[in-house]
Amino acid sequence: MSRAFSDGPEDPINRDGLRPRFWETTPLNRMTRPEWEALCDGCGKCCLNKIEDEDSGEVALTRVACRLFDDTTCRCAQYPIRHQFVPECISLDANTLETHLYWMPETCAYKLLWQGKPLYDWHPLISGTAESVHEAGVSMRHRTVPEFEVGEDDWEDHIIEEPT
Ligand code: SF4
Ligand code: SF4
Numbered sequence: 001m002s003r004a005f006s007d008g009p010e011d012p013i014n015r016d017g018l019r020p021r022f023w024e025t026t027p028l029n030r031m032t033r034p035e036w037e038a039l040c041d042g043c044g045k046c047c048l049n050k051i052e053d054e055d056s057g058e059v060a061l062t063r064v065a066c067r068l069f070d071d072t073t074c075r076c077a078q079y080p081i082r083h084q085f086v087p088e089c090i091s092l093d094a095n096t097l098e099t100h101l102y103w104m105p106e107t108c109a110y111k112l113l114w115q116g117k118p119l120y121d122w123h124p125l126i127s128g129t130a131e132s133v134h135e136a137g138v139s140m141r142h143r144t145v146p147e148f149e150v151g152e153d154d155w156e157d158h159i160i161e162e163p164t
Pocket of ligand 1: 039040041042043044045046047104105107108109110
């Protein structure tokens with residue numbers, strides 16, 4: 001997943017020096033790389049395992065997190081070299097976004113902008129702090145279970161509700 005941060009020691013996403021409210025004036029495919037990375041709110045939901053119904057195509061998110069997800073920082077523990085450990089982890093960009101929308105969380109900034117919706121006030125680009133995501137109850141910090149503790153057959157016991 002494409003993520004990045006920086007308004008505190010636990011936030012690796014750098015949001016300094018960006019054009020003011022660039023997300024309201026610039027299409028996703030015209031953003032600079034730093035702007036694109038700054039859109040990620042750090043909720044951690046894209047690092048959750050999903051259950052997909054083969055018949056309906058519906059996707060449910062579970063609280064069962066990827067083996068590299070750090071539940072305390074709500075970040076990938078090895079983001080720069082994650083593909084060495086999790087080769088299936090996606091790299092999200094404007095070209096691949098559409099193919100992933102069906103499973104992405106409803107609060108994800110990339111999905112919101114794709115849908116023509118505004119960012120929430122708790123988004124760090126608006127609030128000025130990554131903590132607002134956790135305070136709003138949107139993030140998965142302290143809310144996951146590691147995948148090595150839960151067998152795939154039991155994932156359905158850990159489905160989480162998504163805001164609509
Ligand atoms: S779901 Fe979206 S906003 Fe949340 S961590 Fe993943 S890319 Fe970032
Ligand atoms: S490797 Fe796992 S924890 Fe890291 S970004 Fe990908 S899904 Fe998230």
